[in-house]
Amino acid sequence: MNFLSDNAGPAHPAVLEALVRANDGYARAYGTDDLTEAARDKLRQVFEAPDARVEFTASGTAANAMLLAELTPPWGTVFATPTAHIEEDECGAIPFMTGGAKITLVDGPDGKMDPAALEAALARYGGPDVHGLARGPVSLTQATEKGTLYTPAEIKAHAQIAHRAGVALHMDGARFANAVAATGASPAELTWRAGVNALSLGATKNGALGLEAMVVFDPDRAPTLARRQMRAGHLLSKHRYLAAQMLAWLDDDLWLDLATRANTACARLAQGLGDKPDVALQYAPAVNIVFADVPVALHRQLQVAGARYTVWAGDPDGPDDAALTIRLVCDWSIDPAAVDRFLALF
Amino acid sequence: MNFLSDNAGPAHPAVLEALVRANDGYARAYGTDDLTEAARDKLRQVFEAPDARVEFTASGTAANAMLLAELTPPWGTVFATPTAHIEEDECGAIPFMTGGAKITLVDGPDGKMDPAALEAALARYGGPDVHGLARGPVSLTQATEKGTLYTPAEIKAHAQIAHRAGVALHMDGARFANAVAATGASPAELTWRAGVNALSLGATKNGALGLEAMVVFDPDRAPTLARRQMRAGHLLSKHRYLAAQMLAWLDDDLWLDLATRANTACARLAQGLGDKPDVALQYAPAVNIVFADVPVALHRQLQVAGARYTVWAGDPDGPDDAALTIRLVCDWSIDPAAVDRFLALF
Amino acid sequence: MNFLSDNAGPAHPAVLEALVRANDGYARAYGTDDLTEAARDKLRQVFEAPDARVEFTASGTAANAMLLAELTPPWGTVFATPTAHIEEDECGAIPFMTGGAKITLVDGPDGKMDPAALEAALARYGGPDVHGLARGPVSLTQATEKGTLYTPAEIKAHAQIAHRAGVALHMDGARFANAVAATGASPAELTWRAGVNALSLGATKNGALGLEAMVVFDPDRAPTLARRQMRAGHLLSKHRYLAAQMLAWLDDDLWLDLATRANTACARLAQGLGDKPDVALQYAPAVNIVFADVPVALHRQLQVAGARYTVWAGDPDGPDDAALTIRLVCDWSIDPAAVDRFLALF
């Protein structure tokens, strides 16, 4: 009954088997090997983007920060939601990697960015007056940290606003696979066809050991990505082990299969929780994350029974009837029976 | 006949098997899991340093840069040899990660830093005058990029100079295993007992997939390493796959066994080359790297026969009798028969 | 009728005369001259702070950014109001100079920071989890950008919150002279006695040519200020011309006399505006800045008559009866008759 995070789960065995297969003889280092080139090509096919620039690294924080650094001047501001990973969880990676850029927070309902609020925020920057910051890219998280989704039409709306303002649209796709699996839209429809210029595509939370792709649909927007990657220590030498993970992850749509498992388990979980009298769901979960309000007494009972999840808000040492918000994440490996066992605890 | 680099070789099967074993169930993320703690402990035992701070990451460039960033102020200068990896091969990682520190070059014979030159270099910095830079750490590479070694006594001499000048001694140990295997000195004797304050310990070139440890023998010198690691995107989420590599690599002295294989193959190679009339060795190779001067005509012949190595200096398109310097590196997996086949080409 | 900004006004003649007097013979450079030492001492006397560290530079943006860089780690966050100069007007100077720190916005009524909001904001940072940012200093602006003031008791409240949270209290005193003149509190009461740890003291807006002092009441909090100043190009060589300005500015309380003139003119302006039927004052102006809501038609009329001020919000090309917010600033040199002429335009 572990709902702590999808990065607490294991890698898929097929990914490990690919590592073993790749572990044969010599290969050129730093991403110049054939396997890496094959993985790049495979991703370009999956995204129907033959000209995309594709680079691999082991950290999602790094992928986000390096792409955003290509897309913003050091005196620019990125636009993101208050719950975005780049704002909440990366210990200042964005100002560090960009050389000083700020994140301007643009809120909206359901953990998503409101287009009108984005338009207003963009209007506050980018004037000729050098006292203010320059405009930098808009960064959407798909799926969001709240477990919700942007439709292709919604992404297109943000892209149009961003592009009219002269800036790029970045997508933090740490859970992009879950979004593809949930919407049934194609990778292309959810990205460049909707106006996304660069994607951080995460595999780590969905079956890989440590693997993120930076996919730049318009390579002119990231001309110095390789040097940036090198000097930040994010160009790994034995790249074949990144490439092997990626090929196995994409092969036979394993990535979507795994994401579907996680989403399905979460849907089961959410439905079960929704039926409990003491529990209130905060968002309609579209992927593999659900937020629920529960009384402290119930939380204690769940802990004692061995359930693991994150207390998001509230005081777990508060009175029995005080409300806690808890976050539960289903990873690809979760056993549906464990979900049922968890639901039976209520 | 691949002598390009030890990062072109494969991982050892035992390391991969450890990944498979580690791939079971849930584990806490970001280095808080039990396996990571076990790997830290194991390293502390190997180094006889129970209080050392140990952190893991996937890139040697990152490990060097983050440790040096803890050891120097942004307006300081690191002291390193002209052939050091941090100077030659990291695309500005040091000024980037430190927030502006410089590398002052201190040369010496055999690819090693000369103690008197170090003393002179240190004397040029660190005065009260704010126009000059502050002193930062001394960084030795063990084994050096030239395939030579510092003895414990030599390290001690550098440490004394550094410490008298008020700065730390850092060791870039990308090939530290080769140094231990070659000298027979213990890990402790080659590091903290000789005055080393912080070590970047590389496993990637010697049987791992992508794994470096940062070992800080005096943790007070690196109080903010964790935040630095996080914001640079070098705190990987699924840490168990780093820890598993490390445990397998250290287990039963596998790391030293692999390094010995590489060193032995290189000794065989060097001895063979030394006997060739057309070839001059540049340094007495102590570990797994050898530099040789060969005429262009011979180089062409070797290439045609399928040998792979790096042309370090000279023009491979020059006249037949012009001299080239080539670098040959033996990795742990090299087949002694391949060395012999290569030598038979001359 | 120029109400654009107090940095649009001239320097006081006595300040220029001091420059002429200082322009005699040789003086040591980079702040090691006798005049600079005298200016430091004079400031220490004025602030009753004999141990304060005092440095001079020509830019208020630089003074703020360098002090805050001493007070925050690069992965920390400064806490300031949404209208603070460091947030709105310095083009990213804070993340640049600090090496990546963020500004967390803490709002409150009257352009001032609300203590409870500050407490809540501090609580969101500084935990042991390295994903979040470390806590950095709280920065109050005195007088605020809205022309309001913190009382010594209010400052003390903020200082206690900051210190309990383990961080320093910085004061942006671009208009500190106006605050002293308006409150009658002593410089010490408005700073270190109330818990302020470091002050950016601006003279530029109040009679100097270009002069800011960094006053650190607890020098241990800013141990590397001098190197930081040097490498940022903010340690001017001919320091005597900064020192001469400061001595003249402080002499015979000229600084307070000038600030009083500006405050008095603004009070006259505000009172006059308050009597106009079409005009609504936004804040009760305590110093030399007033914000007023006026209809567009009136604004056009004022412009035609030659009045100069800043349109803060609203569309000056909008319909006649639409509301504009305008900002009017009185500098020390303003002629009370010009204020009356302006008021007569309504």
Next chain:
Amino acid sequence: MNFLSDNAGPAHPAVLEALVRANDGYARAYGTDDLTEAARDKLRQVFEAPDARVEFTASGTAANAMLLAELTPPWGTVFATPTAHIEEDECGAIPFMTGGAKITLVDGPDGKMDPAALEAALARYGGPDVHGLARGPVSLTQATEKGTLYTPAEIKAHAQIAHRAGVALHMDGARFANAVAATGASPAELTWRAGVNALSLGATKNGALGLEAMVVFDPDRAPTLARRQMRAGHLLSKHRYLAAQMLAWLDDDLWLDLATRANTACARLAQGLGDKPDVALQYAPAVNIVFADVPVALHRQLQVAGARYTVWAGDPDGPDDAALTIRLVCDWSIDPAAVDRFLALF
């Protein structure tokens, strides 16, 4: 008898008088005022460069660092001599302001950069391999820190090498006025006609209070200079006081008159020193700096007599007959009689 530095001397009275004249009424801030525009125009005329971009600031370190930051990527290297101010005296301003760029040292005789050495140094960088640094600009100092000069033909040679390598030529002109006065070449001949792309033009050492101009002959090379200036705190608010200095300094060729005075005094000094049996000049001084070798005993005698200069090398507490290298700088205000008094001490 003060030969410490030209920044120890006073400003010229005409420069101060210009400040007094400029101190009248209101002026727009941050460089948008009429006087600043006039100063820009005047400089464009003096340099016969009607399209040059011209910005002013108070610090030469800042002017150098900001221009170089426009001309190099953060992962690039600037090329400069070992005695360049940017290498020796700016406490890491270059890596700080550029976001990480390195300075590669290129030596040569007489404190000047050797063209062949420059060509060799450039060849070591800029390849497609991302491990190495990108090429950044070449920075020449004119006049050099050793008091020597580049002829227009020499500058042209460096410019051709730089441009062929795809990088810009920057000139640190802290003593550019002295170079113009000494060579008789026009400002244009010594800069853009010889291929210089950007000039840091120093007035501070030659009669101003604190004033440097950044002159970019090809404005496309410095597209973000203004934002860079703002966020570094180097866009001063009351710009009229920079502009007034510049106009007075250029007016009636005052700048060249002052430089000629300094150069002439230094020539008199060098000739006198050259005649002394105990003294050896290190370089043929072309401008206002002379380096001389003197025995320690003589140095002591000079000190006792009240002479002030800088001991550049050697131990002033050494034995009487040990050699010291001393540096003597003549500023514009130096009294020729003081030079004679000094020479009479030998």
